[in-house]
Amino acid sequence: MMNELLEKYFRAETSLTEEQELKHYFSTGNVSPAHEMYRALFDAFEQEKQDIAIEPLKKVIRSKRKEGIGWIKILSYSGIAAAIVLAFWIQRPQQPENYAVIHGTRIDNPEYAQRYAERKMNSVNEMLKEGLRPMQAMEAVKQSLQPLKKIKETHGNIIETEKDSQH
Amino acid sequence: MRHYKCMESIQFNNQILNHSDQLFRLAKSILRNGDAAKDAVQELIMKLWEKRIQLDDVENMQAFMMRSMRNLCLDIIRQQHDEDELPAEFEYAERNPYQQTEQKDFASQIRNMIDKLPELQRTIIRMRDVEGMELAEIAYVTLLTENAVSVNLSRARQKIREQIIKEQKRVEETVWK
Structure with a gap:
């Protein structure tokens, strides 16, 4: 069989x-x-x-293509991110460095610089006051001259009335 | 639209997945190289994906894929022949002593015998005896008539039988000696 x-x-x-x-x-x-x-x-x-x-072999076409695109996406995204970071890094506004120079020395302590500036301002103020003192004296003279001005005015008035009476 | 495309690719993947092992075995049988077979299957999948719309009209998906696979493999062999004029049969038939001793069991010796058959015969015997395909399907894949398939199948089986008998005699002789 x-x-x-x-x-x-x-x-x-x-x-x-x-x-x-x-x-x-x-x-x-x-x-x-x-x-x-x-x-x-x-x-x-x-x-x-x-x-x-x-x-x-069992990962067939679509998933394989997706994988490929995924990689490209990841690469391009990270590329863009890197470019942005780099751009910021380069164009980052330079932090202005605040410092004062006193008598040719660089002073980084702001409090000290402020105190120093205030002291200087005060002394300038004093100097200004000192300078204005003669002006104050002038004002006093001006005031004491005020009666003389009155006399002159009265004198003028008198002359005008004399002229009127002559007409 | 996206959903539709997704469904389409799932459907496509399932069809391929159902047949990928068969396609791989067929490619390996023709090319007689596992790595080359894998590449060939990938290439076929790409080609079929590009023509996926036309696949809706295919009645017997398995046979259609097998036929495409065989044609692709034959193209690959033809290209190889053009590149280096070494006959593929020659290179493969030579097996080093290490490989020979490695094949202790008779079954893998027989697999080796099948590999040495002409392409058409080894393709046909495997489609029938490994994949269990109908003669009509094999005829479709090989572009032959059913009768021609039957003749080639018979030749392939007879050749293997002769070699089995020869091998059997050789073993018996060495035992008696």
Whole structure:
């Protein structure tokens, strides 16, 4: 029976069902010694069926393309970010360094500089006051001259009335 | 629109996934090189993705993909022949002693015997005996008539049988000696 089927198999006259039957026959322990040498043939087919495409192949096109685009996106985003950071770094407004120079020495302590400035301002104030003192004296003279001015006015009035009476 | 595209790619991926192992085995059988086979399958997937709209009209997806895979592999072999005029058969048939001793079990020896068959015969015997395809499907993939497929299948099986018998005799002789 199996002999016949085997002969048919080698003539390529078996159907898929019959071939399934043969495979089953050789996968069990009950194989006639005459057929034993063909067992390896069906084992070979079975081995080859286990030969599968390994993982990377299974990531098919779309996901692969997405991955590619993802990388490009990540790269371009980080590139843009880097450019912005770099631009800020370069164009960063230079922090104005505040310092005062007193008698050729650089003073970085603002409190000291302020106290120094106030002291100087005060002395300027004093100097101004000192300078204005003669002016104050002039004002006093001006005031004391006020009665003289009155006399002059009265004198003028008198002359005018004399002129009127002559007419 | 986006949803539609997403569905389309999922569908495409599933179709490929269902057949990727078969495509890989076919490519490996023709090219007789696992890495080259992987590259070929990737290339085929790219090509099929570009023509995915036309795939809707395909009745037997498996057979269609197998046929495309075989044609692509034959192109690759032809290009190789043009580049270096070494016959592919020659290079492959030579196996170093290490490889020979490595193949202890008879089954892998037989796989090696199948690899040495002409391309058409090894493709046909594998599509039938490994993949369990109908003669009509094999005829479609190989662009042959069913009868021609049957003849080639018979030749392939007979050749392997002869080698099995020869190997069996050799083993028996060494045992008796």
